[in-house]
Amino acid sequence: MRFITLTRRAVLALGCACLVLGLSSFSAYADPGARTAVGQVSFVIGVVKSKAPEGKEQEITKGAAVHVGDQLITQAGGHVHIQFIDGAKVSLRPSSRLTIEDYSQGQNGRNSAIRFRLDEGVMRSMTGGWGEAERERFRLNTPLAAIGIKGTDFIVKTDANRTLASVVTGSIILSPMDLQCRSSLGACDNGRAQILSDAMNGQLLELKKGQLNPSLIPAFDLLAKKDAVTLRTAMLTDKKKLASSDEAATTEPDAAAGDPANQSVTLGTTAITTAQNVLASKEDLIWVRFPWVQRFSGDQFTKSFEEAKLSGMEALAGIGSYALYRDNSINPVFNPNVTSANFQLKDSLATFYNPATFSQQLVSVDRGTLTVNFANNTFATTLGMHNATLGSTSIAAQGVVTGNGNLIGTSGDAWLQGGLNNTGKNAGYLFEKTYSQGTVSGITLWGRK
Numbered sequence: 001m002r003f004i005t006l007t008r009r010a011v012l013a014l015g016c017a018c019l020v021l022g023l024s025s026f027s028a029y030a031d032p033g034a035r036t037a038v039g040q041v042s043f044v045i046g047v048v049k050s051k052a053p054e055g056k057e058q059e060i061t062k063g064a065a066v067h068v069g070d071q072l073i074t075q076a077g078g079h080v081h082i083q084f085i086d087g088a089k090v091s092l093r094p095s096s097r098l099t100i101e102d103y104s105q106g107q108n109g110r111n112s113a114i115r116f117r118l119d120e121g122v123m124r125s126m127t128g129g130w131g132e133a134e135r136e137r138f139r140l141n142t143p144l145a146a147i148g149i150k151g152t153d154f155i156v157k158t159d160a161n162r163t164l165a166s167v168v169t170g171s172i173i174l175s176p177m178d179l180q181c182r183s184s185l186g187a188c189d190n191g192r193a194q195i196l197s198d199a200m201n202g203q204l205l206e207l208k209k210g211q212l213n214p215s216l217i218p219a220f221d222l223l224a225k226k227d228a229v230t231l232r233t234a235m236l237t238d239k240k241k242l243a244s245s246d247e248a249a250t251t252e253p254d255a256a257a258g259d260p261a262n263q264s265v266t267l268g269t270t271a272i273t274t275a276q277n278v279l280a281s282k283e284d285l286i287w288v289r290f291p292w293v294q295r296f297s298g299d300q301f302t303k304s305f306e307e308a309k310l311s312g313m314e315a316l317a318g319i320g321s322y323a324l325y326r327d328n329s330i331n332p333v334f335n336p337n338v339t340s341a342n343f344q345l346k347d348s349l350a351t352f353y354n355p356a357t358f359s360q361q362l363v364s365v366d367r368g369t370l371t372v373n374f375a376n377n378t379f380a381t382t383l384g385m386h387n388a389t390l391g392s393t394s395i396a397a398q399g400v401v402t403g404n405g406n407l408i409g410t411s412g413d414a415w416l417q418g419g420l421n422n423t424g425k426n427a428g429y430l431f432e433k434t435y436s437q438g439t440v441s442g443i444t445l446w447g448r449k
Contacts, residue, residue, distance in 0.1 A: 037065035038103040039084040046078035046094070071099040074121065088114075088128025093223065096121020101141075105130055113185060114138045122157045122222060127170070136186040141177065145207050145214070148173045148187025150197075157222045165205045166222050171197035174205045174214050203318065208415070210434045212353055216318040217417065218406075284327040285421040285428055287443050293321045296362060301347035301445055316406055316419030317430055322443050324428045326405075326421055334405035336374045336424025343370040343427055343446035345383075350442025352387050363387045363440055370427060370446050372420070377401045381416070383431070385440065393440070395433050424448070 041048075041064040051057040053069040066072070066082050074080060074096045082090045084103060092098050102115040112130040116123075118140060131138045132151055140147040142158040145165075152170030156163065165174055173187035173195050181188035194214035196205045204222070207214045287302045289295065295302070302322065313325040350363035367384040380398045387393070397412030401420070407429050409416030418429025425448045432441040 035067040035069060037067055037085075038100070039066035039082045039088075039090075040064070041066065041080060042083045042089075043081035044079070047075040048078045048080040048092075049073045049075075066100065068100055068103050071097060073097050084128055086128035086130040088131060089124075089126040090116075091124040093122035096123060098123055112137050115185060116140045118142050118156055118158055120159045122155065124153070124155045124168075124223070126153045127151055139185045139188075141182065144177055144209060146175045146177050146181035146184075146188040155222045161209045163207045164222055165196060166219060167196050167198050167200075169198050171195055172205075174207065176207060176212065176214070202315065211432065212355065212439050216323070218315055218318065284330060285419075285426045285445070286325050286327075287428060287445060288323050288325055290321055290323070296349060296351075298362075299349050302349065302443070317417040317428075322430065324419055324430070324443070326419060328422060331422035334403065334420070334422045334424075336420070338424065339375040340371070340373045341424065342449045343372065344449050345370070345444060346447045347445040348383075348442060350385060350440060352389060352438055352440050354389065354438040356437075361387060361389065363390075363442065365442065365444070368444065368446075372401060372424070372427070374401065374424060377403075379407055381429070383444070387440070389437055390435060390440070393435075395431060397431070418444075 041060055041062050044060065044062050048060055049057055049072075050060045050064070050066070051071040051073060052067070057073075060072075060080070066084075072080060072082070072092055074092050074094050076094055078094050080092050082092070084090070086105075090098070097119040098121070099117040099119070101117050102113045104114075105112045112134045114131055114137065116125070116139070119142075125140065127135075127138065127149060131149065135149050135151055138149045140156060142156065142163045143160050144158065145163040147154075147156065147165060150171045150173070152172055153168040154170070154172050155166045155168065158164070163174075165172060173193050175181055175188040175193040178188075187193060192213050194205055194216070196203065196216070200216070202219045203216045204219045205214045206217045289302045289304050295304070313327050315323050315325055317324045345365070345368035348365040348368070350365055352361045352363050353359075354361070364386045365383055366386055368382060370379065370381040372379045377400055378398065379401055380396075382394060382396045384392070384394045395412070395414035395416075397409045397414050397416045399407055399409040399411070399416060401407060405420040405422060405424070407416070407418040407420065407427065409429075409431075414431045414433040416429050416431045418427065420427045427446040428444060430441070430443045432439060
């Protein structure tokens with residue numbers, strides 16, 4: 001593995017040297033006496049345009065120079081690769097807008113500044129020499145998130161309502177965007193950052209509009225044309241659609257494709273090796289606390305890594321603090337033996353976060369209903385809750401049941417994600433609902449009546 005890393009760095013270094021030697025070719029595309037070129041288009045399909053800060057817009061082709069301040073715009077079917085002078089590479093997918101806000105190096109090779117802004121679409125970034133040397137001065141901003149790196153090949157998909165990020169190699173640090181983060185470089189330490197590394201195999205970071213903290217969710221291919229949100233109905237009948245790649249894909253290696261509902265997810269080897277003991281009881285659906293989460297008073301059902309051996313288990317849902325895991329060793333295939341079922345709430349844990357006071361309070365879950373129709377692959381659920389700040393409140397949500405037993409909320413007044421065990425007798429889901437005073441989030445565990 002180390003050999004592969006060293007070889008890749010050698011290739012990047014060689015690419016950097018070749019680009020520096022070839023900088024004179026960039027000048028043919030630059031305005032006379034204008035900005036210095038920092039990269040070059042190495043591949044283009046379809047219509048891709050470059051918009052300069054002064055508003056001048058032109059279509060670009062292979063070999064065109066890229067400058068600080070340029071906004072790259074790919075139309076539907078458009079796809080472009082940029083190679084920068086330090087060996088870094090950026091791939092921009094169709095219907096995307098990326099601005100190169102800064103790409104510079106100070107004296108003596110220090111004080112580099114690399115900052116991108118992805119307004120919408122999908123990009124893949126492979127760090128070059130400058131970013132490797134000064135990782136604390138690399139930043140990618142989206143409308144919702146600030147992303148720093150620790151030496152990385154990563155993929156980001158964003159629009160005004162959601163940012164998703166996956167890691168191929170290395171790790172990233174994603175924080176919700178605020179005024180503190182907007183103009184800075186590197187990771188933004190605003191107390192709400194979440195790390196994603198290649199060791200956390202099979203997970204994505206997700207940040208939605210109005211969400212206070214990024215969430216870890218089961219991975220799917222961000223380079224595919226559609227994702228779980230647009231394919232919730234299709235994935236029930238045609239799983240192959242989710243594996244379809246972008247028509248503009250090249251021979252460059254992409255992140256592993258996979259059905260967002262059916263892909264098995266396991267934590268990385270570092271997390272698994274911390275698990276020492278097998279569960280005393282043979283529960284096949286469990287909630288696991290991440291190592292940084294302190295157990296709340298009254299929590300009798302979540303398991304820590306010290307209590308559970310997770311190797312071989314499948315993650316059905318996850319957030320920054322908890323993940324729902326299923327043991328497939330006894331019943332390896334999802335096959336409920338009924339057409340419909342009503343479930344009884346067995347355990348729950350919920351908290352209310354108040355951003356005005358930076359405080360977190362426990363929320364009492366008083367009652368709940370969960371009905372699953374296996375015949376038409378749908379479910380509906382309600383929860384009744386009480387909190388000193390909010391008083392009595394509730395959630396109601398509906399969604400789909402995938403062929404693998406995942407629960408994905410599609411409508412209602414709360415975000416929801418979860419799953420069932422393979423016999424369809426137990427279920428669990430996590431939820432999040434935003435109020436004017438703050439956000440309630442929680443986890444639930446259910447048993448068939």
